[in-house]
Amino acid sequence: MPSLTSVLGVLDPTSDRAVFRQIADALREAIDKGRFREGDKLPSETELVDHFGVSRMTVRNALSLLQQEGLAVSEHGKGVFVRPRPPVRRLASDRFARRHRDQGKAAFTVEAEAAGSRPEVDSLEVKEERPSQDISARLGSPRKVLARRRRYLLDGRPVEFATSYLPLDLARNTPIAQPNPGPGGIYARLEEMGHRLDHFDEEIRARMPSPAEVRTLQLASGVPVIHLVRTAFDAEGRAVEVCDTVMAADAYVLAYQLPAN
Amino acid sequence: MPSLTSVLGVLDPTSDRAVFRQIADALREAIDKGRFREGDKLPSETELVDHFGVSRMTVRNALSLLQQEGLAVSEHGKGVFVRPRPPVRRLASDRFARRHRDQGKAAFTVEAEAAGSRPEVDSLEVKEERPSQDISARLGSPRKVLARRRRYLLDGRPVEFATSYLPLDLARNTPIAQPNPGPGGIYARLEEMGHRLDHFDEEIRARMPSPAEVRTLQLASGVPVIHLVRTAFDAEGRAVEVCDTVMAADAYVLAYQLPAN
DNA sequence: CTTGCCCACTCGTCTATACGAGTATGCATC
DNA sequence: GATGCATACTCGTATAGACGAGTGGGCAAG
CATH class of the missing domain: 1.10.10.10 (Winged helix-like DNA-binding domain superfamily/Winged helix DNA-binding domain)
Structure with a gap:
């Protein structure tokens, strides 16, 4: 040696x-x-x-x-x-496109299994809440919202946690308010309810995690988080969902394809 | 007190x-x-x-x-x-769309001035190089490439540096090999040369900066970088440019709009 | 063979001290 | 008034020592 x-x-x-x-x-x-x-x-x-x-x-x-x-x-x-480099999960920009909506399982599960990993979903929680100022503004100022929280793990390692917010008048007493909203997820349910989805806005930031995020994602020091906020708009131009996601940056690469015109 | x-x-x-x-x-x-x-x-x-x-x-x-x-x-x-939160620059996903191609100034300059900031471009360098393995693979394995390096500053603060790589057979002895490629930038020149652009692929990662990146971007500790690699494809499906960009994460939010179908 | 303890090695936390180097202020000098 | 220096504050770097706590191997007892 x-x-x-x-x-x-x-x-x-x-x-x-x-x-x-x-x-x-x-x-x-x-x-x-x-x-x-x-x-x-x-x-x-x-x-x-x-x-x-x-x-x-x-x-x-x-x-x-x-x-x-x-x-x-x-x-x-x-x-x-x-520091070992964990396997990276690639998120394609069209992952929520209608044509990819799997009728059986959630997108996360399908992709993880395709990549040979063992997916888990965790700390599922569905609650009615008063929205924060930011969420409220994005959803057109509803008085209350339905919040769906969950954490995602790959081979036992937490990689991402997310909260979806929907205006309560839209989601109350629907399958969306159930822990498992059924095949195709909440986007399929929204479309069945007449909210044909038109487009998504995504905002991406990167920053160091808060102490709470370090705990939830079991992050090593020196690992930032990617903070992604996605807003879904229906054909009438109404914002019907905001999904706030925090990802371990060492576990993700985001991929977008954009037209040139 | x-x-x-x-x-x-x-x-x-x-x-x-x-x-x-x-x-x-x-x-x-x-x-x-x-x-x-x-x-x-x-x-x-x-x-x-x-x-x-x-x-x-x-x-x-x-x-x-x-x-x-x-x-x-x-x-x-x-x-x-x-730590003061610097003003954030918002990058829209359609910033390189043909319809937004300004005939006078570079996109960075136009956007910065619109936001009331003083833009600067710095350390301009145009060189012929042997590509790295990664760049080579993305461009279809050219023997040599033209590399265009530059650093961008906002109100005197460095926020981003980027390198564009183009296959040398495509860029040699063209305006693209000049420090200033002229109005509309290299994308306008590529289209004039018959490479009508079809789409862009963007890959986004976040990580802590290397010591060299800390120097170049004058980063405070606790500030990650966003690493964006954009590949431009022409109508024949050929990759004509790869742009490798490292951004101070506290100065940027990336915004994408995606269709739902 | 298995169990359980001890020990050696690892990093984690904390104290006490010293000097260097960058910044700002005020005062003395010119 | 301008210059320049002394000084007192700031954080940066480094030493030496102490004890705690998690890990894993070896050894002795059962």
């Missing part, structure tokens, strides 16, 4: 770059060059202390940098590891 | 939650409640040390958490501040 010096090099005492940054640089370079691969254990804090001849806080500072960059994750009692 | 105790409360010594997390919680809550607003200075490390009766490293640990969450930014010699 190669010596730590050949893998990580040594510090440059003449450099004005902070020592912990030099250590982080050395580790980052070693990872980039494949000397450490996904899931590999990095040298322990003690080993790095001995190798570089610095104090433990300095080493921890360096490792903390790598974790903020999303390059490494630490596991209490085990060590610090190169 | 209110006492720190009334703003931040006190520690719960019976809690098993780490002290630095309790301090971070207190600050986060104060920010959420508006006790500290955008751009406000948080209490200095020394003040927090005195108030909570802990060591400075513990306070720094707490402040570091808030910075990782993107809630705060520190400025050497000045203090730690609630």
Whole structure:
């Protein structure tokens, strides 16, 4: 096995770059060059202390940098590891198009099984609520809304949670207010109820997760979330649903196809 | 002025939650409640040390958490501040549609001025290169490509940098190989050259920036980047351009409109 | 063989101290 | 009044030490 010096090099005492940054640089370079691969254990804090001849806080500072960059994750009692890249779920822009509406299962389940993963849906909750200001504005200021919350998991790992909001006058006492709205999901039910869907608006943001989101999605440090808000409009131009989704950014790539004219 | 105790409360010594997390919680809550607003200075490390009766490293640990969450930014010699939310640039999905192709200025310039900001383009560079494996695959494996790099700034702040790649056999000795390709940009030139554009594919990811990206975009810690790769296809189905864009996530919201059928 | 404990190793948290470096202010000097 | 310096504040970096807590292996007892 190669010596730590050949893998990580040594510090440059003449450099004005902070020592912990030099250590982080050395580790980052070693990872980039494949000397450490996904899931590999990095040298322990003690080993790095001995190798570089610095104090433990300095080493921890360096490792903390790598974790903020999303390059490494630490596991209490085990060590610090190169962060494994999870399989990525690709969301096509036409995933809610009418022609793709499966009559049996939910879109998430169909796609996950096609990709060879085990899908789960979780923390299902259907409630009547007063809408937040933002949701209210998007739905045309209804007094109350029906909120459908759920969390999605892939092979046991939470990847996304979402809340759908519908004006209560539209959804009350319909299959939409049931935990399972039936084949084709709530979009199929909306169309059966005479709200032929015309188009969707999607807004995409990326940001660091709140502490609550870190818990719900079991996010490693250095992993942002993608925040997607989709509004569904019927043929009369009425907003009939808003779906607010927060996704673990390391589990998703969003794909859109756009006409050129 | 209110006492720190009334703003931040006190520690719960019976809690098993780490002290630095309790301090971070207190600050986060104060920010959420508006006790500290955008751009406000948080209490200095020394003040927090005195108030909570802990060591400075513990306070720094707490402040570091808030910075990782993107809630705060520190400025050497000045203090730690609630991170200001910059104005957000909204990118509509039809921004490259033919009907919007302005005959005078670049899309970025037009949009920025409409929003009342001062746009700049920077580090313009046009080069012939060997494509990376990824770019090569997207463009149908050309031996060489023309790469057009540039950085965009809004009111002096870098918000995005992008590289366009075109197969060299298509772009060599054309206006596209000039730093300024002329009115309507390279898409207008491509269409003049007989490559009528048919559609665009866009792929969106979010992740933490590399150290190089932090420098180029002058990113605060706790700010992810949005990575967008757009491929332009002509009417024959040939990929004629790939544009690789990295955006400061706190400066953008992407908006797409999708048909329902 | 299985169970259960101990121990060694890992990272997590916290204290105390020191000095460096960037910023802003006021005061003395020119 | 303008210049420049001293100073006091800010955060940045680094050391040394201590104890806690999670993990896993080995060994001894059953």
